[in-house]
Amino acid sequence: MKKTLHHRSLTVSGMMIATLSLISINTIAAEESKKQEDAKPAATEQKAQTPNPAGSGIAKETRFPNIASGAWKGAKLPDGQPDIQGHWSNTIGNHNNFTDPQGGLPNDPNPNRAPKNAREDRAPSRVSDPADGQVPFQPWAAEKVKQFQAKFHDPTEPQFVEPLARCAPAGVPKSLYWHGYEIAQYPDYVVFFFDSGSRIIHLDGKPHLPSNIKLWNGDSRGHWEGNTLVVDVDNHNGKALFGRTGEFISENGKIQERYIFNEDGTRFNYEGVFTDPTVYTRPFTVTIPARKWTEKDTPNGWHFQTSIATHSGKEIILDHEERICSENNGGFGLGAVETKK
Amino acid sequence: MNTQSIPYALHRRGLSISLLLLSSVLMSSLVTAPVQAAGKKSAPAATAKTDQKIPRLANGKPDFSGIWQTTSAADYDLEPHSNRKDAPPSAGIVDGGEIPYLPKALEQKKKNFEARATDDPALKGYTLGVPRGIYYPEPFQIFQRDKDLFLVHQFGHSVRTIYTNKTDHPEDPNDWWLGDSRGHWDGDTLVVDVRHFNDKTWLDHAGNFHSDALHIVEKWQFLDNNTIAYNATIEDPNVFSRPWTINVVLYRHREKNFQLIEDYRYTLDYDQYYPPKPDKK
Numbered sequence: 001m002k003k004t005l006h007h008r009s010l011t012v013s014g015m016m017i018a019t020l021s022l023i024s025i026n027t028i029a030a031e032e033s034k035k036q037e038d039a040k041p042a043a044t045e046q047k048a049q050t051p052n053p054a055g056s057g058i059a060k061e062t063r064f065p066n067i068a069s070g071a072w073k074g075a076k077l078p079d080g081q082p083d084i085q086g087h088w089s090n091t092i093g094n095h096n097n098f099t100d101p102q103g104g105l106p107n108d109p110n111p112n113r114a115p116k117n118a119r120e121d122r123a124p125s126r127v128s129d130p131a132d133g134q135v136p137f138q139p140w141a142a143e144k145v146k147q148f149q150a151k152f153h154d155p156t157e158p159q160f161v162e163p164l165a166r167c168a169p170a171g172v173p174k175s176l177y178w179h180g181y182e183i184a185q186y187p188d189y190v191v192f193f194f195d196s197g198s199r200i201i202h203l204d205g206k207p208h209l210p211s212n213i214k215l216w217n218g219d220s221r222g223h224w225e226g227n228t229l230v231v232d233v234d235n236h237n238g239k240a241l242f243g244r245t246g247e248f249i250s251e252n253g254k255i256q257e258r259y260i261f262n263e264d265g266t267r268f269n270y271e272g273v274f275t276d277p278t279v280y281t282r283p284f285t286v287t288i289p290a291r292k293w294t295e296k297d298t299p300n301g302w303h304f305q306t307s308i309a310t311h312s313g314k315e316i317i318l319d320h321e322e323r324i325c326s327e328n329n330g331g332f333g334l335g336a337v338e339t340k341k
Numbered sequence: 342m343n344t345q346s347i348p349y350a351l352h353r354r355g356l357s358i359s360l361l362l363l364s365s366v367l368m369s370s371l372v373t374a375p376v377q378a379a380g381k382k383s384a385p386a387a388t389a390k391t392d393q394k395i396p397r398l399a400n401g402k403p404d405f406s407g408i409w410q411t412t413s414a415a416d417y418d419l420e421p422h423s424n425r426k427d428a429p430p431s432a433g434i435v436d437g438g439e440i441p442y443l444p445k446a447l448e449q450k451k452k453n454f455e456a457r458a459t460d461d462p463a464l465k466g467y468t469l470g471v472p473r474g475i476y477y478p479e480p481f482q483i484f485q486r487d488k489d490l491f492l493v494h495q496f497g498h499s500v501r502t503i504y505t506n507k508t509d510h511p512e513d514p515n516d517w518w519l520g521d522s523r524g525h526w527d528g529d530t531l532v533v534d535v536r537h538f539n540d541k542t543w544l545d546h547a548g549n550f551h552s553d554a555l556h557i558v559e560k561w562q563f564l565d566n567n568t569i570a571y572n573a574t575i576e577d578p579n580v581f582s583r584p585w586t587i588n589v590v591l592y593r594h595r596e597k598n599f600q601l602i603e604d605y606r607y608t609l610d611y612d613q614y615y616p617p618k619p620d621k622k
Contacts, residue, residue: 078399144617159614168608169498184491186406186484191491197603198493198500200482206598215603217498239608239615248616309508317508322517323500 059303060102061091062123064289067260067269072227074265079187081224084261087293089180089303092123095243099125099133105244106149128287135247136281148246162244169197169216171240172233172255173272176288180303190222190229195323201231208234214251216240229259252278266292395563398487403529403563405483408594415476415589418547436586440549446580453548461546466607468499468518470542471535471557472573476589482601498603503533510536516553531561552579567593
């Protein structure tokens with residue numbers, strides 16, 4: 001009652017502006033951060049657990065550990081699933097740039113925001129196969145991506161507006177490198193509560209929806225193989241672009257995902273194989289590192305987007321505010337709708 | 342009324358009407374008793390005889406996990422009404438029949454009703470709010486743990502969290518589309534206090550509305566394994582002269598392989614622009 005939705009809209013818009021301005025900070029920080037060795041998850045953890053001040057921006061690991069699929073030795077839920085519930089986020093950057101996660105926006109009209117360091121000193125491409133880190137687009141699709149990147153800063157036609165800016169669901173895979181998110185588990189389900197849209201992973205083996213039904217978040221069927229959640233994504237509408245760099249899949253695409261959790265359940269790597277013979281020349285693999293956040297961390301408004309609950313006890317209990325943007329139905333939290341009147 | 346909008350409204354509701362009629366025929370024998378009981382008592386939850394075999398969590402609390410939907414016509418109009426072009430007739434779900442509006446608010450409600458074919462926020466795909474999401478004619482799924490219940494509504498894929506971890510409302514929060522929900526158990530009844538709403542949602546398609554002072558107390562109780570009695574007391578000193586109460590019955594979806602299908606209605610105006618397609622030659 002005390003704060004109106006206008007306030008909230010401003011907050012959301014402000015966050016977008018903040019995101020843009022943080023790119024430069026991010027880039028500078030990436031320069032300063034020391035290159036981390038591949039096989040040093042301990043060092044990574046130590047760094048990651050240092051509490052960030054509120055609104056401290058987007059994470060910027062430049063290297064992350066490999067995690068092998070194998071047995072799960074950690075805690076299990078009564079139904080036998082590995083217990084990986086909690087708050088998670090990506091560790092290398094947001095959706096500004098899909099293949100150069102710390103590389104800033106291509107064709108950025110503000111040269112100060114361009115990365116100052118060498119490519120090899122930034123996080124690797126999210127495309128881990130092929131080795132060149134590029135999406136193997138067919139020529140027509142590569143041309144469309146190029147057009148999108150050229151027009152992104154001055155979207156003179158509606159297709160050049162990034163759909164997440166309209167509060168459309170972030171979809172697959174972008175939800176995994178937008179804000180932090182919560183994973184909850186139930187008998188027959190793993191559910192991802194993302195900032196912009198939710199994914200319900202069905203574990204009960206039911207068939208996919210009829211093929212003419214297309215969804216922003218696709219239709220997900222999963223099962224556990226040891227420490228790995230294996231998910232088959234079908235019924236994808238292809239509308240949620242992969243980032244502000246405009247990479248995409250079509251409604252003919254299929255995605256095979258593996259969420260591989262480390263031994264102590266503090267990290268996972270996402271490995272998704274994207275197949276679409278109408279857009280790509282071959283399947284390719286997307287790798288996205290993620291880390292867990294707990295009560296020991298300080299909520300930071302982005303990756304660990306929680307608040308501390310009010311209660312009579314002394315222990316820290318986490319709250320999560322209403323997931324506002326997508327569930328709020330308008331560009332930047334109704335800003336577009338309100339100004340239309 | 343904007344007559345151009347009527348066919349749209351009818352189209353939108355056509356399936357629901359058919360389902361409603363079918364369901365009422367199939368279920369009349371099962372449903373009549375609890376519905377009548379619910380309609381006559383202000384607190385049916387307290388009087389309902391709960392089957393001892395209802396689903397329970399490991400901690401012994403009733404387990405509402407599942408996909409639920411009402412067969413009532415509540416979303417057309419909470420109050421008693423005759424049939425009209427965009428709604429089937431219904432005796433309503435408000436205890437005592439009518440909503441106790443303050444005089445000025447009643448004028449606003451009448452304006453809303455006249456403009457419902459264009460102004461109903463649900464037609465724009467907006468999050469439905471509380472309690473409307475519960476009796477809107479689309480399913481919602483409850484995911485329940487000891488510490489919380491997540492309600493995922495098919496319409497808008499909106500996510501509402503009901504905390505059952507002995508926490509209180511935040512002290513100085515934003516206003517929310519779905520409010521802030523804190524629940525506790527009174528025996529086998531889940532009692533939920535919901536406040537900190539915005540004023541952007543309607544309570545139904547007939548223009549019943551509220552302000553940001555809305556305060557709701559919900560009571561959820563099993564009537565049997567597959568049926569929930571939902572009771573909500575609605576309070577808003579800016580709009581109503583006294584608190585008032587609604588009752589609806591929710592049925593579990595038991596169709597084979599039934600699942601939610603995300604319904605992001607508000608993206609339909611622009612989704613044709615994505616993804617890029619090959620140029621036509």
